[in-house]
Amino acid sequence: MLKSKKKILVLILFIALSNILIVNKAQLKVPSNINLEITVKSENYDVYQVFYSHSLNFSEEYSGKLEYENKKYLGNLQFAIPVNTKFIRMDLGINKGNILITSIKFKNLFKKYNLPLKDLKIIESNNIRNISYSYGSLSLESLGQDSSIVCDVEKYVKGVSDNYKINLIIKIISCILVDIMLIIFIKKSRSVLQLSVELNNNKTLIWNLAKNDFKTKYAGSYLGIIWAFINPIITILIYWFVFQYGLKAGSPIKDTSFIFWFMSGLIPWFFFQEALINATNCMLEYSYLVKKVVFKISILPIIKIISAVFVHLVFIVFLLTVGCIQGKYPDIMIMQLIYYSFCAFFLVLGLSYATASIILFFRDLSQIIGIFLQIGMWMTPIMWSYTIIPEKLQWIAKLNPMYYVVEGYRDTLINKVWFWDRYFQTVYFWILAIGIFVIGSIIFKKLKPHFSDVL
Known part of the structure; x- marks a missing residue:
């Protein structure tokens, strides 16, 4: 009887200590980059480039470039951007014509956020006119000559970078698994x-x-x-x-x-x-x-x-x-x-x-x-x-x-x-x-x- 009580006390002690360590110390490692996916439709073949920065100063070093090859069809352009990104500049090529942005998505681990294009905060634009929102898409007319728009995306990047709920789920699962292992070990x-x-x-x-x-x-x-x-x-x-x-x-x-x-x-x-x-x-x-x-x-x-x-x-x-x-x-x-x-x-x-x-x-x-x-x-x-x-x-x-x-x-x-x-x-x-x-x-x-x- 005494040995059983000692086992139970030891088990309770180990479970308490392990759960405290997991809750206080365990944190999900946040990747240095998140995924940005932009879906576009254009009248021309072109090259699109996305610059990302925590300020309004952009440089070639912090950018990604992809070719749009699906003329008059939807094309997915994917970029990896840092988690501290506040602003992005989308360079929409050198050709004149209408461009339709149908979605902008941010992905990080298990989280995905589809940015409502009507809420997209455009700070600056260059060689762009007739920007309008209709039927869930953003329509704009490019005048060529390196047309671009600058957007504030800090809120959305932070939204997918915040892993509090995922961390909580992982901590709960970890506590349960460790507790089960300790019970088996003591038994x-x-x-x-x-x-x-x-x-x-x-x-x-x-x-x-x-x-x-x-x-x-x-x-x-x-x-x-x-x-x-x-x-x-x-x-x-x-x-x-x-x-x-x-x-x-x-x-x-x-x-x-x-x-x-x-x-x-x-x-x-x-x-x-x-x-x-x-x-x-x-x-x-x-x-x-x-x-x-x-x-x-x-x-x-x-x-x-x-x-x-x-x-x-x-x-x-x-x-x-x-x-x-x-x-x-x-x-x-x-x-x-x-x-x-x-x-x-x-x-x-x-x-x-x-x-x-x-x-x-x-x-x-x-x-x-x-x-x-x-x-x-x-x-x-x-x-x-x-x-x-x-x-x-x-x-x-x-x-x-x-x-x-x-x-x-x-x-x-x-x-x-x-x-x-x-x-x-x-x-x-x-x-x-x-x-x-x-x-x-x-x-x-x-x-x-x-x-x-x-x-």
Whole structure:
């Protein structure tokens, strides 16, 4: 009874703290640009240009230009304008004729505002006459010679940039999801704690078995453990040659070579890939230990992951050496690599408890994981920068937990950004990683009694 009360108190405390943090700190990131869409109909082919500014001073640097090719038909002209835009100037080409503006729309994230053209505030006009509004459209006659109109759109831009309601919905959903996860975690805490205690009580055995696993893996071959590094290094060199010299890819970060930027993303993925594959198959490989009643089989996945850590540490040294050759010398921030390596370690551990248990009953899982890793390697921004994705869609790439680890290595070695500066990504990663660990622990405990039967 007392333990139940303690669990309830702990649950209430964690729910209260998490909800307070979400409500006070979580804010939806506002993109630097919003979309402006103008629908026009004209008698002539022409080039339209939109200037945007927070004052009445316009320059070519802050403008967008599009061709109107649908003569006498409606054409959509789309521009990206900054969220601090107050005024826009629409240059309506060099040809004389009647122009019909049927709609002006502002879009930002999930919000869209269709500006009533009768409310459009025209401050200035040049070489324009007969401006009139009828049937929902704005009609004007261009006299050619760079005709233009200047409009005040500050109110409308602010309207779509204000994400208060969206923020509120996201906060409510986040609170609900975090609360559900905490309830499940507390309810299943016995399974998780029991697993954690087993790992802690057998840490000496884990360390010795991990070293032995690493040594015996390549025993009998002439080159020994050197084979652990040959394949990844050849892979790095092939991708580097193909992307930098074949596809002429360059580093998206100024003053950083492509090979160093590329390696800083690929090396953590190598660790994740090798650790997950080895840990998934650990029960099959050590089947003779699984059948022993007295042996704590819960330590087998972590043995395989620690064995992969040894190779990973050598590659980190190799990566730092390449950085020094190129003038990227280590500083105090290098300590952050320990944190991001632990992030990958914990993520794999949670996944492996589930996969190592399920594979005994469903042997095809090994092939599925291989396909998953191939897709995941290309879906994770390792060989490409997430900045090539439109800003409003970048959150999709950030849902991948390995995005956090890969970009974390680059933040440490190149961008010089601490992990706590990535507040939302850090919170999201650990919520997801802990959730995966809890689910993996539950699956492992449920299936553990049947391991000997299927082996």
